[in-house]
Amino acid sequence: MTTCFKLALCQLQVTADKKLNLRHARAAVQEAAGRGCRLAALPEMFNCPYGNRYFPAYAEEFPDGETIRCLAGLAKEYGIYLVGGSIPERSAGRLYNTSFVFGPDGNLLARHRKIHLFDIDIPGGISFKESATLAAGNSLTLFTTPFCRIGVAICYDIRFPELTRAMALQGIHLLVLPAAFNMTTGPAHWELTMRARALDNQIFVAAVSPARDNQAEYVAYGHSMVTSPWGEVLVQAADGPAVLTADIDLAQLHRIREQLPLLKHRREDVYFSIGSTS
Numbered sequence: 386m387t388t389c390f391k392l393a394l395c396q397l398q399v400t401a402d403k404k405l406n407l408r409h410a411r412a413a414v415q416e417a418a419g420r421g422c423r424l425a426a427l428p429e430m431f432n433c434p435y436g437n438r439y440f441p442a443y444a445e446e447f448p449d450g451e452t453i454r455c456l457a458g459l460a461k462e463y464g465i466y467l468v469g470g471s472i473p474e475r476s477a478g479r480l481y482n483t484s485f486v487f488g489p490d491g492n493l494l495a496r497h498r499k500i501h502l503f504d505i506d507i508p509g510g511i512s513f514k515e516s517a518t519l520a521a522g523n524s525l526t527l528f529t530t531p532f533c534r535i536g537v538a539i540c541y542d543i544r545f546p547e548l549t550r551a552m553a554l555q556g557i558h559l560l561v562l563p564a565a566f567n568m569t570t571g572p573a574h575w576e577l578t579m580r581a582r583a584l585d586n587q588i589f590v591a592a593v594s595p596a597r598d599n600q601a602e603y604v605a606y607g608h609s610m611v612t613s614p615w616g617e618v619l620v621q622a623a624d625g626p627a628v629l630t631a632d633i634d635l636a637q638l639h640r641i642r643e644q645l646p647l648l649k650h651r652r653e654d655v656y657f658s659i660g661s662t663s
């Protein structure tokens with residue numbers, strides 16, 4: 386495996402115009418490839434405004450949906466691994482919040498359906514109920530590239546440490562997270578959560594948000610960022626549209642895991658035993 390590669394997080398401006406959203410995605414992927422990136426990632430729900438009243442109208446079926454075909458075409462045209470953010474996916478009468486991942490040949494490599502639906506109510510802050518329109522996925526999503534093994538999760542999925550740990554135990558080196566934290570939870574938890582998952586599992590975490598639009602019904606936090614297995618922030622965007630790049634150095638990951646072997650020091654014999662409380 387190559388030990389170092391460059392990735393891009395495309396912090397896109399998301400509008401109510403699907404075709405314009407796809408043009409934004411195209412321009413960002415083109416820029417990422419031009420800057421030597423081997424992998425590009427787009428944000429959560431990048432083809433439609435984030436809101437239950439939009440999801441059914443913008444939903445697409447694999448493989449013929451407009452966004453899905455566009456993503457496959459972009460991956461192939463630019464010879465890049467493309468984690469296609471997420472879009473509302475329609476399948477067998479249900480809707481999912483789904484990330485489609487394409488390889489440089491334009492073929493589908495993986496599909497992640499968001500596992501943890503964002504049903505929350507913070508008075509004076511934010512309320513959202515994804516389960517009003519969306520169904521939950523039920524499986525882990527991992528794929529292998531010549532550079533490293535990669536896991537995909539979507540936004541609220543990152544708040545469940547068990548999920549990232551399960552993927553780490555299945556060998557991921559990098560977690561790509563299309564996400565859209567908001568102006569309540571973003572400032573409070575975005576950076577802390579990404580760094581915690583990276584540090585605990587000694588993996589890179591690449592989280593990609595839409596750009597902030599203060600006129601939108603749901604205001605995304607922005608601040609796309611890449612965190613190292615040491616828990617440091619390697620790069621972080623501000624809130625406007627951006628193509629953020631980072632060098633992912635697998636040698637650093639292996640060095641850290643050798644020097645501080647957290648994953649090897651786990652004591653599952655203790656955690657899952659029914660012990661006494663004394």
Ligand SMILES: O=C(O)CCC(=O)C(=O)O
Pocket residue numbers: 429502503539540541542544564565566567570571574
């Ligand atoms: O966990 C959060 O604070 C935000 C989650 C979210 O916006 C989502 O899952 O879409």
